Amino acid sequence: xxxxxTIDCMGGDHGPSVTVPAAVNFVRSHPDAQLMLVGIETAIxxxxxxxxxxxxxxxxxxxxxxxxxMDDPVEVALRKKKDSSMRVALNRVKEEEAQACISAGNTxxxxxxxxxxxxxxPGIERPAxxxxxxxxxxxxxxxxxxxxxxxEPQHLLQFAEMGHALVSAxxxxxxxxxxxxxxxxxxxxxNDTIKRAGELLRTSTLNFRGNVEGNDIYKGTVxxxxxxxxxxxxxxxxxxxLAQMLAGIIREEFGRSLLSKLMALIAMPVLMRFKKRxxxxxxxxxxxxxxxxxxxxxHGSADAYSFERAIKRGYDAVKNGVLExxxxxxxxxxxxxxxxxxxxxxxxxxxxxxxxxxxPYAAQSSKA
Amino acid sequence: xxxxxTIDCMGGDHGPSVTVPAAVNFVRSHPDAQLMLVGIETAIxxxxxxxxxxxxxxxxxxxxxxxxxMDDPVEVALRKKKDSSMRVALNRVKEEEAQACISAGNTxxxxxxxxxxxxxxPGIERPAxxxxxxxxxxxxxxxxxxxxxxxEPQHLLQFAEMGHALVSAxxxxxxxxxxxxxxxxxxxxxNDTIKRAGELLRTSTLNFRGNVEGNDIYKGTVxxxxxxxxxxxxxxxxxxxLAQMLAGIIREEFGRSLLSKLMALIAMPVLMRFKKRxxxxxxxxxxxxxxxxxxxxxHGSADAYSFERAIKRGYDAVKNGVLExxxxxxxxxxxxxxxxxxxxxxxxxxxxxxxxxxxPYAAQSSKA
Numbered sequence: 001x002x003x004x005x006t007i008d009c010m011g012g013d014h015g016p017s018v019t020v021p022a023a024v025n026f027v028r029s030h031p032d033a034q035l036m037l038v039g040i041e042t043a044i045x046x047x048x049x050x051x052x053x054x055x056x057x058x059x060x061x062x063x064x065x066x067x068x069x070m071d072d073p074v075e076v077a078l079r080k081k082k083d084s085s086m087r088v089a090l091n092r093v094k095e096e097e098a099q100a101c102i103s104a105g106n107t108x109x110x111x112x113x114x115x116x117x118x119x120x121x122p123g124i125e126r127p128a129x130x131x132x133x134x135x136x137x138x139x140x141x142x143x144x145x146x147x148x149x150x151x152e153p154q155h156l157l158q159f160a161e162m163g164h165a166l167v168s169a170x171x172x173x174x175x176x177x178x179x180x181x182x183x184x185x186x187x188x189x190x191n192d193t194i195k196r197a198g199e200l201l202r203t204s205t206l207n208f209r210g211n212v213e214g215n216d217i218y219k220g221t222v223x224x225x226x227x228x229x230x231x232x233x234x235x236x237x238x239x240x241x242l243a244q245m246l247a248g249i250i251r252e253e254f255g256r257s258l259l260s261k262l263m264a265l266i267a268m269p270v271l272m273r274f275k276k277r278x279x280x281x282x283x284x285x286x287x288x289x290x291x292x293x294x295x296x297x298x299h300g301s302a303d304a305y306s307f308e309r310a311i312k313r314g315y316d317a318v319k320n321g322v323l324e325x326x327x328x329x330x331x332x333x334x335x336x337x338x339x340x341x342x343x344x345x346x347x348x349x350x351x352x353x354x355x356x357x358x359x360p361y362a363a364q365s366s367k368a
Numbered sequence: 369x370x371x372x373x374t375i376d377c378m379g380g381d382h383g384p385s386v387t388v389p390a391a392v393n394f395v396r397s398h399p400d401a402q403l404m405l406v407g408i409e410t411a412i413x414x415x416x417x418x419x420x421x422x423x424x425x426x427x428x429x430x431x432x433x434x435x436x437x438m439d440d441p442v443e444v445a446l447r448k449k450k451d452s453s454m455r456v457a458l459n460r461v462k463e464e465e466a467q468a469c470i471s472a473g474n475t476x477x478x479x480x481x482x483x484x485x486x487x488x489x490p491g492i493e494r495p496a497x498x499x500x501x502x503x504x505x506x507x508x509x510x511x512x513x514x515x516x517x518x519x520e521p522q523h524l525l526q527f528a529e530m531g532h533a534l535v536s537a538x539x540x541x542x543x544x545x546x547x548x549x550x551x552x553x554x555x556x557x558x559n560d561t562i563k564r565a566g567e568l569l570r571t572s573t574l575n576f577r578g579n580v581e582g583n584d585i586y587k588g589t590v591x592x593x594x595x596x597x598x599x600x601x602x603x604x605x606x607x608x609x610l611a612q613m614l615a616g617i618i619r620e621e622f623g624r625s626l627l628s629k630l631m632a633l634i635a636m637p638v639l640m641r642f643k644k645r646x647x648x649x650x651x652x653x654x655x656x657x658x659x660x661x662x663x664x665x666x667h668g669s670a671d672a673y674s675f676e677r678a679i680k681r682g683y684d685a686v687k688n689g690v691l692e693x694x695x696x697x698x699x700x701x702x703x704x705x706x707x708x709x710x711x712x713x714x715x716x717x718x719x720x721x722x723x724x725x726x727x728p729y730a731a732q733s734s735k736a
Contacts, residue, residue: 136613146551149559183514183601191517191598214605218613227602230559233551234599235606237582242607245504245586246614246646253642260638267635270628274621278614 002034003318004098005311006089009039010067012104013301016040019104020047022307026315027058033315036098038062039085064088068109070300077109078116086110090117093293099323100294100314102285104302110295111147111288118293123330126151127290128159129229129297130166132283133239135220141167141176142217142225145286146233156180156197156226160206162289163224165329169322176223179212181231187211193228205332243280285310287317294323370402371686372466373679374457377407378435380472380668380675384408387472388415390675394683395426401683404466406430407453432456436477438668445477446484454478458485461661467691468662468682470653472670478663479515479656486661491698494519495658496527497597497665498534500651501607503588509535509544510585510593513654514601524548524565524594528574530657531592533697537690544591547580549599555579561596573700611648649674653681655690662691 009019016039023035037044041063048054048061064085068077077084086105092098094117103110111127120127130143143159144151151159160178167176180198182190187198189211201208209222214235217225227235250271254264264271276282284306288295294317298310317323377387384407391403405412409431416422416429432453436445445452454473460466462485471478479495488495498511511527512519519527528546535544548566550558555566557579569576577590582603585593595603618639622632632639644650652674656663662685666678685691 134613136616149551181602183517183598183605194598214602214607215609215612217606218609230551230562231599231602234549234582234595235602237551238585238603238606239582239610241583241586242610243614244583245502246611248504249645250642253638253645254635256638256641263635263638267622267631270621270624270631273624274618277617277621 002032003030003315004034004036005314005318006036006038006062006092006098006101007311008086008089008101008103008105009037009044010064010085010105011110011300012298012307013070014303015067016043016047018302018304018307020044021051021304022311023059024048024051024053024056025304026308026311027056030315031058034058034060035311036060036062036089036092038064038089038092040065040067062088062092068105068113070106072106072109074108074112077106078112084113087113087117090114090293090295093295094118099318100296102296102298102307102311102314104298104300104307104310106300107146107297110297114288114291114293114295118291118295120290121292121327121330124158124162124290126155126158127288128162129232129286130159130163130289131236131286133217133236134278134283135218137220139283140217140220140225141223142181142227142232142235143289144227144229144232145236146229147288148229150230151193151228153193153196153200156193156228157200157204158290159226160201160204160208160224161329162326163226164206165326166287166289166317166322167223168329169320169325170316171223173223175207177221178206178208178224178226179210179216179222180208181214181225181227181235182211183213185211185213197226240280243278281306282309285313287313287322289326292323294318369400371398371400371683372402372404373682373686374404374406374430374460374466374469375679376454376457376469376471376473377405377412378432378453378473379478380666380670381438382669382671383435384411384415386670386672386675388412389419390672390679391427392416392419392421392424393672394676394679395424398683399426402426402428403679404428404430404457404460406432406457406460408433408435430456430460436473436481438474440474440477442476442480445474446480452481455481455485458482458661458663461663462486467686468664470664470666470675470679470682472666472668472675472678474668475514475665478665482656482659482661482663486659486663488658489660489695489698492526492530492658494523494526495656496530497600497654498527498531498657499604499654501585501604502646502651503586505588507651508585508588508593509591510595510600510603511657512595512597512600513604514597515656516597518598519561519596521561521564521568524561524596525568525572526658527594528569528572528576528592529697530694531594532574533694534655534657534685534690535591536697537688537693538684539591541591543575545589546574546576546592546594547578547584547590548576549582549593549595549603550579551581553579553581565594608648611646650677653678655681655685657694662686 009016066081066084068084068086089101093101126148128144129147132139286297296314377384434449434452436452436454457469461469494516496512497515500507654665664682
């Protein structure tokens with residue numbers, strides 16, 4: 001089976017100069033992949049020429065005349081730029097000509113346009129952003145990382161269900177363990193929303209292991225950690241900041257004198273292995289979950305290697321049937337209590353009305 | 369002037385075997401300090417004997433017959449153990465026999481007992497936990513780190529005022545810069561509470577620099593970062609977890625083979641300098657701000673070096689008049705708008721009724 005993906009070539013800080021070489025490298029190492037390169041045709045062809053890939057059969061150029069800029073407000077992306085590379089790429093997924101879309105574009109716009117074009121899955125009120133973070137043993141999948149700044153308990157339950165489906169599909173784990181991000185292990189910890197989410201999770205059919213704390217992300221205590229998008233985004237960015245500071249201090253200390261530079265040179269093989277293991281580029285590619293189609297969001301500042309990792313994530317998700325698993329899991333996992341919680345919350349399960357994405361997406365991080 | 373501090377010798381994972389040697393070392397290097405060692409007399413004297421410090425004039429043993437255990441619920445600490453080392457140590461501060469109390473005891477209990485014994489300052493509804501985190505240039509003071517799981521906008525404003533007073537006193541900065549932790553720099557980001565807090569901060573007399581993100585903590589973008597206790601606690605614990613994982617991977621990579629062990633040996637001076645710079649023990653000692661007295665909370669797992677750093681933090685706070693500065697700042701910084709916000713919020717400025725600490729303290733992290 002050919003895996004067909006659409007690439008929003010204009011998204012991200014660097015646009016086609018990063019996205020096109022990444023796509024070229026990807027199809028050359030994945031013969032069963034076909035990529036549609038969406039965007040300004042001349043810009044894409046110029047990059048294909050540079051990569052000597054104008055004749056690459058697995059790459060199809062799909063023209064789109066507009067570009068969603070990294071600082072465009074959601075409304076502009078949604079209402080003004082109807083022929084943007086982002087929108088056209090998502091449309092191909094909607095029309096089932098491709099199975100997933102990969103974009104490094106502005107997160108708020110990508111989520112809003114995805115939601116508008118693809119609609120949400122039955123049983124999902126709020127799509128979420130999920131990503132894999134490294135831990136000592138492997139990786140922890142965490143969601144939401146910034147799509148929803150305010151969450152109700154049932155949203156956190158839905159995030160858990162989606163995380164369960166994602167990890168069980170991608171890692172072949174039948175019952176991945178789930179943790180609820182909190183400020184203590186005891187059930188009495190946290191605010192009211194968290195406590196009620198804990199109750200829903202405990203009575204669900206998920207493999208719920210209770211509360212976890214921030215340090216559990218990197219310990220690998222559970223397979224999936226759920227949290228609201230505000231907390232998730234802060235945890236993610238805090239991690240980025242700390243990692244950058246530590247890398248800066250290592251460079252500073254090894255660069256301090258001729259002698260320490262010599263030490264760095266000698267220890268280089270180990271330092272390089274360390275760097276490779278913790279390289280955040282390896283973990284690029286967050287999944288927008290809860291939509292009727294797969295969307296992978298790359299970091300805006302991704303380089304070609306990093307963007308290729310995001311394409312790989314989309315490819316793996318398609319190959320492992322993440323979307324199908326998600327749909328099935330939402331049906332299977334829905335316990336009577338969960339159903340009750342959903343019913344109690346009223347409607348919201350229908351797709352949002354055209355042109356009216358739910359409030360949260362107007363207020364999210366633009367560069368997750 | 370003699371700086372008088374009380375030490376809750378029974379708190380923390382290790383009790384007197386850590387707190388007493390730390391106190392002994394501290395008075396030996398600070399001739400103007402006098403420490404009251406509060407707790408089970410025999411246990412304290414046994415440790416003093418070990419340290420050959422039974423005759424140390426600057427150390428006064430103050431007996432207390434009970435111990436607040438690390439897993440004691442807040443109610444037990446507050447209502448059952450009235451002769452606990454924690455309570456007796458705080459009473460000495462209340463009675464003005466000491467100027468600050470240092471404890472490694474359970475955070476929830478320490479905050480509740482402190483609040484009950486010392487009461488809150490005028491103009492403060494919710495005391496907060498503040499700590500200094502290292503950044504590339506120096507350090508960032510962050511609050512709240514876990515005392516308040518739900519905050520209203522005016523609480524975040526009060527945290528900013530307290531952070532301002534703390535940093536201006538300790539670092540001699542006249543107008544420390546303040547940032548509001550959010551998931552994007554733009555004013556439209558975040559949930560409703562955050563947006564309203566941003567408005568209050570913008571119209572305050574503080575040196576407010578707008579929204580900051582998680583990575584700004586370690587960049588050192590501003591001197592003080594304010595956030596609610598849930599988010600702050602997650603950011604802090606996430607940082608701890610990431611730092612531990614990275615340290616684990618460095619050890620693993622350098623220990624992989626005889627050759628890499630040799631490389632580690634050669635690079636040791638640089639690795640040690642790096643380790644020293646980022647050693648979390650150096651930053652031990654969070655301030656419980658907003659009370660009519662100074663309280664410093666040490667990490668529960670602190671060793672003697674680390675606990676000594678917490679004592680130093682209390683000593684510095686007294687020496688630099690943090691409490692006086694806090695009282696003055698609360699009066700000076702209160703703009704008409706802030707006053708209005710406080711008035712609109714109704715009462716709450718009086719100290720809580722005896723035995724009735726506000727709800728949040730029952731629901732906080734026990735081991736910050």
